[in-house]
Amino acid sequence: xxxxxxxxxxxxxxxxxxxxxxxxxxxxxxxxxxxxxxxxxxxxxxxxxxxxxxxxxxxxxxxxxxxxxxxxxxxxxxxxxxxxxxxxxxxxxxxxxxxxxxxxxxxxxxxxxxxxxxxxxxxxxxxxxxxxxxxxxxxxxxxxxxxxxxxxxxxxxxxxxxxxxxxxxxxxxxxxxxxxxxxxxxxxxxxxxxxxxxxxxxxxxxxxxxxxxxxxxxxxxxxxxxxxxxxxxxxxxxxxxxxxxxxxxxxxxxxxxxxxxxxxxxxxxxxxxxxxxxxxxxxxxxxxxxxxxxxxxxxxxxxxxxxxxxxxxxxxxxxxxxxxxxxxxxxxxxxxxxxxxxxxxxxxxxxxxxxxxxxxxxxxxxxxxxxxxxxxxxxxxxxxxxxxxxxxxxxxxxxxxxxxxxxxxxxxxxxxxxxxxxxxxxxxxxxxxxxxxxxxxxxxxxxxxxxxxxxxxxxxxxxxxxxxxxxxxxxxxxxxxxxxxxxxxxxxxxxxxxxxxxxxxxxxxxxxxxxxxxxxxxx
Amino acid sequence: xxxxxxxxxxxxxxxxxxxxxxxxxxxxxxxxxxxxxxxxxxxxxxxxxxxxxxxxxxxxxxxxxxxxxxxxxxxxxxxxxxxxxxxxxxxxxxxxxxxxxxxxxxxxxxxxxxxxxxxxxxxxx
Numbered sequence: 001x002x003x004x005x006x007x008x009x010x011x012x013x014x015x016x017x018x019x020x021x022x023x024x025x026x027x028x029x030x031x032x033x034x035x036x037x038x039x040x041x042x043x044x045x046x047x048x049x050x051x052x053x054x055x056x057x058x059x060x061x062x063x064x065x066x067x068x069x070x071x072x073x074x075x076x077x078x079x080x081x082x083x084x085x086x087x088x089x090x091x092x093x094x095x096x097x098x099x100x101x102x103x104x105x106x107x108x109x110x111x112x113x114x115x116x117x118x119x120x121x122x123x124x125x126x127x128x129x130x131x132x133x134x135x136x137x138x139x140x141x142x143x144x145x146x147x148x149x150x151x152x153x154x155x156x157x158x159x160x161x162x163x164x165x166x167x168x169x170x171x172x173x174x175x176x177x178x179x180x181x182x183x184x185x186x187x188x189x190x191x192x193x194x195x196x197x198x199x200x201x202x203x204x205x206x207x208x209x210x211x212x213x214x215x216x217x218x219x220x221x222x223x224x225x226x227x228x229x230x231x232x233x234x235x236x237x238x239x240x241x242x243x244x245x246x247x248x249x250x251x252x253x254x255x256x257x258x259x260x261x262x263x264x265x266x267x268x269x270x271x272x273x274x275x276x277x278x279x280x281x282x283x284x285x286x287x288x289x290x291x292x293x294x295x296x297x298x299x300x301x302x303x304x305x306x307x308x309x310x311x312x313x314x315x316x317x318x319x320x321x322x323x324x325x326x327x328x329x330x331x332x333x334x335x336x337x338x339x340x341x342x343x344x345x346x347x348x349x350x351x352x353x354x355x356x357x358x359x360x361x362x363x364x365x366x367x368x369x370x371x372x373x374x375x376x377x378x379x380x381x382x383x384x385x386x387x388x389x390x391x392x393x394x395x396x397x398x399x400x401x402x403x404x405x406x407x408x409x410x411x412x413x414x415x416x417x418x419x420x421x422x423x424x425x426x427x428x429x430x431x432x433x434x435x436x437x438x439x440x441x442x443x444x445x446x447x448x449x450x451x452x453x454x455x456x457x458x459x460x461x462x463x464x465x466x467x468x469x470x471x472x473x474x475x476x477x478x479x480x481x482x483x484x485x486x487x488x489x490x491x492x493x494x495x496x497x498x499x500x501x502x503x504x505x506x507x508x509x510x511x512x513x514x515x516x517x518x519x520x521x522x523x
Numbered sequence: 524x525x526x527x528x529x530x531x532x533x534x535x536x537x538x539x540x541x542x543x544x545x546x547x548x549x550x551x552x553x554x555x556x557x558x559x560x561x562x563x564x565x566x567x568x569x570x571x572x573x574x575x576x577x578x579x580x581x582x583x584x585x586x587x588x589x590x591x592x593x594x595x596x597x598x599x600x601x602x603x604x605x606x607x608x609x610x611x612x613x614x615x616x617x618x619x620x621x622x623x624x625x626x627x628x629x630x631x632x633x634x635x636x637x638x639x640x641x642x643x644x645x646x647x648x
Contacts, residue, residue, distance in 0.1 A: 152599055159606045166613055175624045179635040182548065182621050185614055189555055190543070196562050196603060203596060204569035257636050316644045379645045449648055 020081065026069045027081040027094045030104060030143045033062055038136030048127040052119035055132040059112040062139070066101075066108040073101040074498070078505070078515040080149065088516045089213045095149030095516055099349060099502040103276055104146045106353050109484070110268040110360045111139050113477035114261050117364055120473040121261045126171050134171075135265070138164035142269050146276060149516060151199055152209045154277065158192055158241070165270060168262045169254065180257035187250035191240035198233035205230070212516035214285055215509055222288055231289035234281045235297065242274025243327050244334060245304035251327060252311065256319035256376075260367030263319060267326045268360035272352050275333045282337060283345065283506045290340060298338035302432040305331025309439035318366050318376040318451065321443065322359070325402055328436055329355040335417055335429055344420035345503035350495060351413035354488060358401045358409060361481035365395045368474055369451060372467045378447065381454035387466065390475065392452045394482050399444035401485045404437045409488035412496065528568045535561035548618050548628045555614060559607035563600045570596030 037058040044050055073079060073096055082091040096104075115135065122131045141161025148154050169181045199209070205225045206214050221227060240247040251271070255263055282290040282297075290297070308328025315321035329351070336348025366376070368391055373382030385392045401408035414433060421429035469475060488495055505511060535557055542554030570593035622628050625635060 152602075156602060156606070159610075163609065163613065166617075170617070173620070173624070175635045177636075178617065178621045178624050179633045182617060182633065183630075183636075185617060186543075186548075186551055186555070189610060189614070190558075193558055193562055197565060200562065200566035200569055200596075200599075203566070203599070207593075253636055314644060316642050377642075379642060446644075450645055454648065 023072055023076075024079060024081045026065065026072055027079055027096055027147065029065045030062060030069065030108070031140050031147065033058070033065060034136045034140035034143060037062075038133045038140060041136060042130060042133040045128055045130050045133060048124045051127045051132045052115075052122075055115045055135065056112070056119070058136065059108070059115040063105075063108045063112050066105040066143075069096065070098075070101040070105045073098055078511045080515045082516075089208050089210050092153050093149040093210060093212070093516055094147050095212065095512060096147050097502065097505045097512055097515075098498060099276070099279065099506060100146045102349070102353065102498060102502060103272070103356075104143050106356050107139070107142050107146070107269055110265070110356055110481075111135065113360060113364070113481050114265045114268075116473055117264070117367075117477045118261045120470060121259060121367060122171075126259065129171055130167060131171055131259075131262075134164045134167040138168065138265070138269070140164075142273055145273050149211050149512075150209050151202065151211055151214070151281075154280075155192070155195055155199055158195065158273070158277075161270070161273065162188055162192060165266065168265070169258050171259060171262065174257075177257045180254035184250050184254035187240070187247075191237050191247075194233060194237035194240070198230055198237060201226075201233070202230055210516065211280070211285060212509075212513045215513055216517075218286060219288075227286055228289045228292055231282065231286045231293060234286075235278070235293060238274045238277045238281065239300065239334075240274075242271050242278060242330050242334075243304075244300050244330060245307055245327075246300070248304070248327055248330075252320060252323045255323040255326070256317060260319070260363055260370070263322075264360045264363035264367070267322065267363050268356045271326060271330055272356055275330065275337075275348070275352055278334075278337055279345070279348070279506060283340060284509050284512070287340070287507070290337075294338060294340065297334060298426070298429060301331050301334035301338045302429060303331070304328070304334060305436040306432055306439070307331075309436045309443060312443040313439060313446075316378055318370065318378060318447065319363070321378070321447065322362055322366060325362070325440065325443070326355075326359055328440060329359065329402075332414065332417065332433060332436065335433060336420065339417075339420050339424060339426065339429070340507075341420050341424060342500065342503050342507060343416060343423060345506060346496065346499040347413045347416035347420055349499035349502050350416065350488075350492075351410075353495065353499070354401070354409040354413055354485070357481050357484050357488070358398055361478055361485065362395075362398050362402060364478050364481070365391060365398060368469060368478070369395070371469075373451065378450045380451075381456050382451050383454065383456045384452045386455070388469065391469065391478075392448075394475075394478055395452060396448055397482055398485065399448055401489065403441040403444045405441065407486070407489050409485040409492075411489060412492045416496070524572045525568055528564065528572065532561055532564050532568065535564065546630050548621065548630065552611075552614055552618055556607075556611055559603070559611065563603055563607070566596045566600050566603065570594070 078097040080093050080095045082088050082093045084091050138161050141157050144157035145154055166185055170177050203209060206217055243251040255266060305328050308324050308331055311324035312321045333348045333351050336344040370376050372384060373380060401410045404410035404414040414437060418430045418433050539554045539558035539561055542550045573590055573592045625633055
């Protein structure tokens, strides 16, 4: 108890007393929705007939909420909500800028596509073992990571999405899946532990975990504190999560083992969370230290993209080939982080959106193709061009998009990144991006010729069983994602503008800090 | 006190890394458990180690004279312990299942996802 002669501590100075504005609840709504839906579906997991329908309704609602959040952020600028009425450096803040809102929106669309596709792809035992609850909980982790403004909270969301991804990965318990999951689990555990070590040191240096607060203190600390070490550790940890070259071998070891819809979700979401975290920490929190690491990041980026494309060329298995294309795309995104110019970063953000959509769609068409062909081998011609023309056409568009050929979504971000490299005189980076595009085109073209175009052998002709695909659950999600890829390709203007604004918010984070610590707030 | 803790954490990290380099999953599992504890101790030490000083700032001039431990890292460790414990439980079950299904705990022999001697990609169209 304070004695009467001393000033009593004014607790209200440390608390938010103004009620939270109704629109600000949108900031936490996507995460809350995912967690609630996951919990409810977990309780109903024995009623397999209700799972798919309820999930599609829930995921559609999620798309609406995330779309509303993106619109809110585009109109009103960066928004912050702090938990438990504590003022920002003490309470955990969710801070949403355009980057976070945009990636959240795209992630929700991907989850919806996977949810619809899962209605046919996941059988009753998969549902009973919790495909849909894990899907929602993983989305909670992914979206939480995109929205949070607190670095320890980011670690917690990483763990949420990781542990749900374990559940999805071993759905089915085949020996292949257990083998892949073991490697995935151990290597990702090391990566998140590195993240935790770096965060422990960061708290020791700064005494705060709030990203906006770290940004305010970083410039004055850079002389005395080992910030370069911290930045290097974060680069290592998030590079591992994003599957950057020397530490990416968990991805080709595991991504081809689970059900195809799970592979599609992973390819669309998980590695991009790593890229997002790199953008947040390297570009926004420690830009001066990132400049010192610039050359290392550039070399890692170039090696990742070229080795990814070469790996794709060497594969006999369709799914493993796609895994290498995911890695190659990560290399292209890292190129923008290595350049760290406004143009380069907007290319990275645009490429992340493109890669999320196109890689998910490619895994889905790969699953449909395997259902018709009876396997994933590129050596067996499936003659899909003659039997399932729409599927062959959709796949061709997606393969063009992933190669970066013009009327589709891959073209613009690659063009922006090449321009950004040439602007700063990094001709070899531009060369690496173009070489990767060339190699990817060959790999993608080979897939289409070998699997879709080649006629079946005479002997197989009679044995071929016609497979019917259901338009509503099989074609709809693929067509939805392909339509988005075409839209990004033929009408890129609003998306380019959005990614440019997002990049400028990362480089000049004044609005981010202003949103967490409004003028007149506690110091 | 902090110096001794630092040395202990260093020993923990080296033991964990040594165990992770093994080919046998059961040793990697022990490495994962020790690594988790090493990180927890690291965060614990970064918040100062002081005996018998409650983290309550009294009002008045004597307010901050006494050095006390920062309680926040201890809260962070609680979160990290829960997470690493659930991870460890999952990995334990996964390892056991792997041993049952794959009949080995040697990572060199776990080639079910990436079998040896794969067919070459087709070279002609």
